[in-house]
Each structure stands twice: as structure tokens, then as C-alpha cells.
């Protein structure tokens with residue numbers, strides 16, 4: 001790794017907030033790659049995912065996290081909440097993401113967690129483009145200012161490039177000086193195999209988010225990466241036989257569509273042809289079963 005001058009900055013930044021506020025959208029925009037999957041359904045992200053942004057002047061290691069909540073209390077949700085709390089130690093900056101101008105029980109839970117955190121706090125008020133009454137923003141900000149000692153409050157839309165650039169410049173100002181912490185050509189801590197499974201899960205959630213919101217998980221059984229072709233075999237896990245039938249659909253139509261959509265995204269991401277086989281298997285009540293969770297990668 002090239003040694004940088006003393007003015008180089010590097011640090012860790014965690015992105016936290018309740019489900020569906022736009023954390024993963026923000027991460028992807030910040031690092032300009034689709035590392036974390038995004039759907040309109042809450043509880044899309046299930047694990048910590050790091051995205052690394054390196055420039056000649058600085059390196060930021062962002063961690064996207066699952067949405068913090070206490071609506072659901074089963075084993076998978078306990079795992080997801082733990083991913084959030086674990087992301088809050090040994091970091092420099094926290095982006096606390098909320099949605100303009102909403103504040104609920106789960107936002108308050110996140111605020112409580114952050115009371116114990118020593119890192120610099122930035123409040124990111126997302127989805128500004130959806131806000132009809134601009135006049136409601138100031139009282140909202142004034143109310144949130146009382147809750148935690150924010151170093152910055154940044155209303156934005158994670159979908160707008162220039163808003164995200166401005167946020168990034170504010171983050172850089174708060175980073176400590178130091179050498180790069182990761183190789184400067186690395187964009188994530190996750191393997192391509194992991195990302196492939198996530199892309200497939202995204203398509204399942206997009207298609208069946210209403211019928212099977214939190215009941216599916218994806219594992220990759222075969223991952224053969226050759227110069228011209230990536231061959232993959234993936235298993236989509238569900239909790240019950242009835243869910244398996246929904247996922248497969250009449251004449252296998254639903255599974256075929258999911259496979260076709262995932263393949264297009266994977267071909268874009270890997271810039272090569274992808275051969276994808278998909279299977280659906282049942283693992284009874286896996287969201288409640290610690291052993292099954294481990295087998296599916298929630299360890």
C-alpha cells in the first residue's frame with residue numbers, strides 16, 4: 001500500500017436508522033457502486049456491509065446496517081439489531097438517518113442507542129424530495145436538535161448527487177488524519193459471492209415483499225468465476241411449503257422471472273455472461289432457529 005502524506009484522512013463511518021429511511025441508498029450513492037441492496041420494503045438490509053471510498057486525499061469506510069426496530073422480536077431480528085449495536089464501537093462518525101419529517105418509536109430507539117456513543121454525530125434528514133410542506137422542516141430540526149448533540153444536521157435526498165457530495169465533504173472535515181485503512185482499490189469488505197446472493201434476495205423481495213416479507217434467505221452453492229462466464233447455483237430458502245409454492249409460481253413462472261431479473265443485474269455488475277440456476281428449499285421456521293440462521297450465514 002502506498003504511504004500517504006500526513007494530511008491524508010481516513011476513518012470509519014456507520015450509517016444507522018430505523019428500517020426504510022434510505023441508509024442503503026445513501027451508502028450506494030456515497031461510494032458510487034451498488035454494494036447494498038435497496039427495496040421499497042422495510043428490513044431489506046440484514047447485515048453490516050462495508051463500502052469503501054478512496055480518493056487521493058481521504059479514505060472513508062462506511063458501514064451500512066439493518067434498520068433498527070422492535071416491531072419484530074424473533075431470532076433474525078435480534079441478530080439484525082445486534083449488527084447495528086456492533087457497528088457503533090471504534091468508529092469516528094455516525095450518520096443517523098431519519099426521514100423528513102417523520103419521527104416514530106423506532107427513530108427514538110436509535111436516538112437512545114446513540115446517547116452511549118462517543119463518535120461525532122451527523123443527523124441526515126433524508127427524502128427531502130418527498131416533503132411537500134417545506135415550512136415543517138425547521139420545527140422538525142429544532143425538535144431533533146434537543147435529542148442529541150449533533151455536530152451537523154444535513155437535510156438531503158439520497159437520490160441527488162450534489163446533496164450527497166455536500167454530505168461527504170462534511171464527513172471528511174470530521175475524519176482524523178491517518179494512512180488508508182484498506183487497499184485503495186477495494187470497494188467493499190464483502191465477497192462477490194455474498195453480493196451475488198444479495199442481488200438475488202433483492203429480486204425476491206421486490207417481487208414477493210408483500211407475500212413473504214422477511215421469510216426468504218439466499219445461499220450460493222456453486223460460484224465458478226471464469227474469464228468469459230460466471231456460473232452460479234443459488235438456493236432460496238423459505239420457512240414453509242406454502243411459501244415455496246408462492247415463490248415457484250404456476251409452471252415455475254415466478255422463479256423464472258426472479259432468476260431472469262437477477263441474472264441481468266449480475267451481468268451488469270460482473271461485466272460478463274452469467275449462468276444462474278435457482279432452487280427453492282424449505283427450512284422450517286429458520287427465522288427462529290439459531291442453528292439454521294448460522295447455516296444461512298447469520299453468524
Ligand SMILES: Nc1nc2c(ncn2[C@@H]2O[C@H](COP(=O)(O)OP(=O)(O)OP(=O)(O)O)[C@@H](O)[C@H]2O)c(=O)[nH]1
Pocket residue numbers: 017018019020021022023024025026037038039040041042043044045046065066067068126127128129130156157158159160
Ligand atoms: N423519494 C425518495 N426515496 C428514497 C430516497 N432514499 C431512499 N428512498 C427509497 O426508500 C426506500 C428504502 O430505501 P433503502 O435504501 O432500502 O432504505 P434502508 O434504510 O436501507 O432500509 P432497510 O435496509 O430496510 O433498513 C427505497 O424504495 C428507496 O428507493 C430519497 O431520497 N427520496
Ligand SMILES: [Mg+2]
Pocket residue numbers: 023024025036037038044045065066067
Ligand atoms: Mg438497507
